[in-house]
Amino acid sequence: MVDALIGMEVHVQLNTNTKLFCRCPTLSGIPNTKTCPTCLGHPGSKPVLNKRAFHYAIKFALALNCSIAQSLVFSRKTYFYPDMSKNYQITQYELPLAVNGKVVLDSGKEIRIKRLHIEEDPAGLVHEEISLVDYNRSGIPLVEVVSEPDISSAEEARDFMKKLMSILNYLDIFDASSGVIKADVNVSVKKNNFERVEIKNVTGFKEIERAIEYEIHRQNNEQVVRETRSWNADLGKTFSLRKKETEEDYGYITEPDIIVRQIPKLVIDKLSQEIPELPAQKAERWVKNFKIDSVDARIIASDPQVASLYEEVAFQCDKILSARWVRRELLRVLNTAGVKLSDTALKAYHLIPLFKLLERKEITDRTGQQLIRELAQSPFDVGLRVKNDGLSAVGDVSEIGKLVDLVLDENVQALQDYRKGEQKAFEFLVGQIMKKAKGRAKPDVVRTLLLEKA
Amino acid sequence: MVERIASEVEMISEQTLRQVAANSRLVLSDEEVKAFLVQLQEILGFFESIKNVRADVPASFIPVSLSREPADDVARECLSQQEALSNTQSKNGYIKGPKSI
Numbered sequence: 001m002v003d004a005l006i007g008m009e010v011h012v013q014l015n016t017n018t019k020l021f022c023r024c025p026t027l028s029g030i031p032n033t034k035t036c037p038t039c040l041g042h043p044g045s046k047p048v049l050n051k052r053a054f055h056y057a058i059k060f061a062l063a064l065n066c067s068i069a070q071s072l073v074f075s076r077k078t079y080f081y082p083d084m085s086k087n088y089q090i091t092q093y094e095l096p097l098a099v100n101g102k103v104v105l106d107s108g109k110e111i112r113i114k115r116l117h118i119e120e121d122p123a124g125l126v127h128e129e130i131s132l133v134d135y136n137r138s139g140i141p142l143v144e145v146v147s148e149p150d151i152s153s154a155e156e157a158r159d160f161m162k163k164l165m166s167i168l169n170y171l172d173i174f175d176a177s178s179g180v181i182k183a184d185v186n187v188s189v190k191k192n193n194f195e196r197v198e199i200k201n202v203t204g205f206k207e208i209e210r211a212i213e214y215e216i217h218r219q220n221n222e223q224v225v226r227e228t229r230s231w232n233a234d235l236g237k238t239f240s241l242r243k244k245e246t247e248e249d250y251g252y253i254t255e256p257d258i259i260v261r262q263i264p265k266l267v268i269d270k271l272s273q274e275i276p277e278l279p280a281q282k283a284e285r286w287v288k289n290f291k292i293d294s295v296d297a298r299i300i301a302s303d304p305q306v307a308s309l310y311e312e313v314a315f316q317c318d319k320i321l322s323a324r325w326v327r328r329e330l331l332r333v334l335n336t337a338g339v340k341l342s343d344t345a346l347k348a349y350h351l352i353p354l355f356k357l358l359e360r361k362e363i364t365d366r367t368g369q370q371l372i373r374e375l376a377q378s379p380f381d382v383g384l385r386v387k388n389d390g391l392s393a394v395g396d397v398s399e400i401g402k403l404v405d406l407v408l409d410e411n412v413q414a415l416q417d418y419r420k421g422e423q424k425a426f427e428f429l430v431g432q433i434m435k436k437a438k439g440r441a442k443p444d445v446v447r448t449l450l451l452e453k454a
Numbered sequence: 455m456v457e458r459i460a461s462e463v464e465m466i467s468e469q470t471l472r473q474v475a476a477n478s479r480l481v482l483s484d485e486e487v488k489a490f491l492v493q494l495q496e497i498l499g500f501f502e503s504i505k506n507v508r509a510d511v512p513a514s515f516i517p518v519s520l521s522r523e524p525a526d527d528v529a530r531e532c533l534s535q536q537e538a539l540s541n542t543q544s545k546n547g548y549i550k551g552p553k554s555i
Contacts, residue, residue, distance in 0.1 A: 016527050017527045017528065017529055018525075018527050018528065018529050018530075023525060023528065023529055023530040024529070024530075024532050025529040025532070030535065030547060031535070031546070031547040031548050032535050032538040032539060032544075032547055032548065032549065033532065033534070033535045033538070033547075034532050035532055035533050035538045036530075036532055036533055037533075040533075040538060048524070048525045049524040049525065050524065050525060050527055051523075051524035051525060051526060051527065052526075052527035053527070054524055078477075079477070080477065080478050080479045081554060082551030082552055082554055083554075125551070125554065126548060127553075127554065129553060130550050130551060130552065130553050131550070131551035131552060131553060131554045132545060132546070132548035132549070132550065132551070133548055133549040133550075133551045134547075134548055134549075135538065135549070249473070249477050251474075251477075
């Protein structure tokens with residue numbers, strides 16, 4: 001038995017132009033300027049489903065290996081709070097759009113998806129002495145993905161979220177620049193008989209991980225009652241929010257204003273065909289056909305832009321070398337700079353000549369690293385740069401030999417240490433020679449000459 | 455009539471009434487609870503007559519036949535802020551609501 005059971009309820013904003021039940025745009029901006037009688041909940045207004053949101057939700061469900069319901073049924077969830085002017089949220093309850101899916105983590109562990117449903121977002125609130133309500137957000141389409149409590153640590157929760165995000169990026173149904181991913185996280189620990197505590201509205205991967213870590217620690221050290229808590233990112237703590245309502249309190253009824261419609265198999269089949277090759281399948285194919293490292297494959301495949309760049313490059317260059325350089329150098333450079341590939345002007349045709357030079361050992365790895373750093377900032381013609389700046393690898397034995405002699409003269413102590421059997425001293429001397437050669441000396445020639453002369 | 459229904463059919467308990475009121479953020483006095491309990495039981499009692507209706511027809515969630523097709527994802531004109539805020543109390547373009555936390 002595990003020590004913690006964690007279930008996630010992840011709310012994803014779908015990247016549509018208009019709201020779920022009216023045609024107001026899904027834009028923020030000046031408060032209460034993107035509203036109509038429907039999203040303001042005026043009496044007599046009627047909801048009309050957004051076809052694109054409906055289709056996006058089906059695609060997401062299919063990508064999560066869910067079974068799709070035969071009919072689309074909406075329900076009213078009644079609650080009294082200023083963010084919902086109708087005093088009910090249109091959601092799905094008795095019959096969700098999809099059930100019984102799964103997400104496979106990097107470790108191979110399967111996290112079961114209990115259900116996936118469509119619902120409308122409530123309004124945005126600014127909390128002062130009173131609540132200030134902005135109904136621009138009211139009615140924005142959301143998909144809620146509910147996992148079974150199969151997650152047992154904060155790391156697994158992060159991996160689960162990463163997998164969801166990666167699939168959303170491939171399906172292109174979520175705009176990370178404007179959309180928000182929020183999660184309600186249910187945490188319970190063995191020490192307290194798995195009494196369930198829900199942490200509401202945690203935003204962002206890092207905060208989800210922190211909130212879970214905090215909550216597991218708290219529950220292992222305090223008496224736990226069943227309750228809803230909120231996460232305060234500034235203080236790094238959860239706080240008791242209110243006594244949790246039961247599902248019964250929401251008084252769900254079937255939404256009478258929206259027709260119960262069949263979901264034809266034809267529609268599901270058509271949407272299924274529109275789903276691109278997903279990251280897990282892509283990585284598996286690369287490992288099988290390209291023989292690349294499985295971790296390299298998984299990491300490159302997780303981002304559709306990077307995956308597409310890799311496929312283009314690998315078509316012309318050595319596939320294993322390309323994978324190694326894309327994952328270990330290009331992604332490292334992008335991560336360090338805090339940017340995504342799509343934020344840069346870097347294209348496959350910039351990398352292909354670089355990887356070809358590396359393949360033929362015409363430039364050293366060090367030069368390659370330097371060029372990738374510069375390419376990510378502002379692309380250029382790699383061949384021309386190597387020629388103009390004299391960056392070609394130096395393999396000339398007499399030229400490198402002179403540098404080896406010079407370094408040995410300057411580093412007598414390191415030489416003695418090496419002769420006493422210290423391998424670290426040898427690597428130090430290699431580093432010094434490379435430094436003098438400004439990274440251009442061919443490493444194998446340097447090593448051979450150093451072995452001869454030391 | 456009212457007394458008869460209230461005594462014969464315990465369709466809503468005082469506890470349920472108080473719970474529903476609390477969920478709805480309503481504060482009820484004991485007198486109101488007493489009065490509403492009788493009234494609600496009367497209202498719910500009318501639904502008892504449904505038992506006399508034929509039940510061999512399919513369940514219908516939707517009272518009228520609708521055929522509204524899902525709409526294309528194309529934006530239409532919204533209300534102006536002034537229109538959206540009319541008949542409300544507002545501050546800086548926001549609608550004022552009750553304190554919620």
